[in-house]
Amino acid sequence: MDKTILNHYFHSLFPIEKGTVEKITLAFHYFELPKNACLLEANTISTETYFLEKGYMRSFILNEENEEVTTQIYVAPCFVNDFLSFFKQHPTKETFQTLTNCKYWKTGLTNVQSNFHTIPEFREFSRLLLVINYDKLNDRVIEMASQKAETRYLNLLKQKPDIFQNVSLKIIASYLGITDSTLSRIRKETSKM
Amino acid sequence: MDKTILNHYFHSLFPIEKGTVEKITLAFHYFELPKNACLLEANTISTETYFLEKGYMRSFILNEENEEVTTQIYVAPCFVNDFLSFFKQHPTKETFQTLTNCKYWKTGLTNVQSNFHTIPEFREFSRLLLVINYDKLNDRVIEMASQKAETRYLNLLKQKPDIFQNVSLKIIASYLGITDSTLSRIRKETSKM
DNA sequence: AGAAACACTTGATAAATGACAAGAAATTAC
DNA sequence: GTAATTTCTTGTCATTTATCAAGTGTTTCT
Numbered sequence: 001m002d003k004t005i006l007n008h009y010f011h012s013l014f015p016i017e018k019g020t021v022e023k024i025t026l027a028f029h030y031f032e033l034p035k036n037a038c039l040l041e042a043n044t045i046s047t048e049t050y051f052l053e054k055g056y057m058r059s060f061i062l063n064e065e066n067e068e069v070t071t072q073i074y075v076a077p078c079f080v081n082d083f084l085s086f087f088k089q090h091p092t093k094e095t096f097q098t099l100t101n102c103k104y105w106k107t108g109l110t111n112v113q114s115n116f117h118t119i120p121e122f123r124e125f126s127r128l129l130l131v132i133n134y135d136k137l138n139d140r141v142i143e144m145a146s147q148k149a150e151t152r153y154l155n156l157l158k159q160k161p162d163i164f165q166n167v168s169l170k171i172i173a174s175y176l177g178i179t180d181s182t183l184s185r186i187r188k189e190t191s192k193m
Numbered sequence: 194m195d196k197t198i199l200n201h202y203f204h205s206l207f208p209i210e211k212g213t214v215e216k217i218t219l220a221f222h223y224f225e226l227p228k229n230a231c232l233l234e235a236n237t238i239s240t241e242t243y244f245l246e247k248g249y250m251r252s253f254i255l256n257e258e259n260e261e262v263t264t265q266i267y268v269a270p271c272f273v274n275d276f277l278s279f280f281k282q283h284p285t286k287e288t289f290q291t292l293t294n295c296k297y298w299k300t301g302l303t304n305v306q307s308n309f310h311t312i313p314e315f316r317e318f319s320r321l322l323l324v325i326n327y328d329k330l331n332d333r334v335i336e337m338a339s340q341k342a343e344t345r346y347l348n349l350l351k352q353k354p355d356i357f358q359n360v361s362l363k364i365i366a367s368y369l370g371i372t373d374s375t376l377s378r379i380r381k382e383t384s385k386m
Numbered sequence: 387a388g389a390a391a392c393a394c395t396t397g398a399t400a401a402a403t404g405a406c407a408a409g410a411a412a413t414t415a416c
Numbered sequence: 417g418t419a420a421t422t423t424c425t426t427g428t429c430a431t432t433t434a435t436c437a438a439g440t441g442t443t444t445c446t
Contacts, residue, residue, distance in 0.1 A: 059334060069339045083323075083324045084327070084328040087280050087320060088324065088385055116320075117316065123309065127280060127309075127323065131280050134326060134327050135277040140334055141264065141330060144334065144338065145264075145369070146370065177337060177339065183340065
């Protein structure tokens with residue numbers, strides 16, 4: 001199997017020698033999931049870390065009214081993780097679900113731990129992955145707290161335009177923290193501009 | 194200087210042998226700041242990591258209208274960091290400011306890096322610190338996207354009751370993503386219940 | 387002590403968004 | 417290919433929250 005995209009992702013985030021990257025990705029295994037499949041279910045413990053090579057997916061939780069609240073939309077290529085569940089071996093709060101057919105690479109916690117403690121570059125990479133994800137989430141909190149729905153929509157449209165061709169508006173709306181009716185109206189308004 | 198609280202914080206997050214913790218905190222230095230002082234200014238590069246031993250502080254950004262948006266409220270004891278700025282040596286987006294007199298321990302990036310690469314338990318601790326902070330932020334995004342202001346206020350009141358005695362309502366309001374007038378009305382309403 | 391700045395509340399009104407329901411359009415299933 | 421299901425839009429109306437402005441009380445500064 002061709003690990004070009006996976007290997008390149010490591011390179012792009014932190015400069016690692018080619019041989020070292022290959023050593024790191026040696027224990028990554030390929031698999032695929034069809035559309036609307038479940039990668040990781042709520043209330044289970046995440047035992048693997050996933051690299052999404054191709055496709056779109058999301059994570060969501062159920063609120064008190066049993067409505068699905070989309071917490072994240074993932075666009076390949078990227079790592080997909082419930083960090084707390086994986087590293088602390090806690091049950092997940094969220095469910096991870098494919099939105100299109102998806103291609104993945106996965107590896108287990110044992111392998112991650114072994115690499116983390118023996119390969120300095122992998123340590124740096126791991127930390128950077130967390131730091132970058134933290135920063136993105138922080139930006140999203142700021143946006144949620146200080147921008148109105150229309151601005152958040154326009155930002156998303158600019159940052160991840162392709163999700164609008166691959167993810168239902170209902171899911172995008174719940175990711176933006178609004179109802180699908182409101183998103184529909186916002187789209188109508190902004191398309192005039 | 195007494196590093197009891199600092200050392201204990203390491204223990205509480207991840208089980209580390211006493212001697213190892215003392216080795217880790219050896220290069221942490223004590224300092225204090227008065228109320229309304231600036232710990233870390235926007236557009237500078239964070240060169241140190243901070244442990245807040247006592248006091249209250251916040252981070253904030255300026256939005257387009259030059260209004261301060263509080264991004265985080267910190268209650269001792271906890272680590273206070275701009276992760277991206279510190280680990281990637283990028284300029285900060287946020288300003289970190291004391292809200293009361295504060296007591297800190299700090300150490301530089303060189304020391305963190307040295308510990309990270311030589312002390313396995315410190316690596317685990319560092320990752321856990323990031324993971325836990327990521328998870329908290331994630332919970333906040335979910336709350337912002339799915340709960341109304343009154344619910345968010347009541348949750349905050351339950352989780353960090355003491356900030357209401359130590360932080361101005363204006364700052365708490367902007368942390369909740371609402372105006373101070375709205376917070377004032379919510380408090381009036383909920384106090385009747 | 388007095389002035390200035392700040393924090394908090396409250397009123398009136400407007401804007402943003404949600405709730406619910408119905409219908410059209412697209413997709414999926416058999 | 418048709419029925420069933422889901423997605424998206426739109427209308428009406430209710431709720432939530434913002435805006436602006438005024439007034440009171442509190443802190444800070446000199």
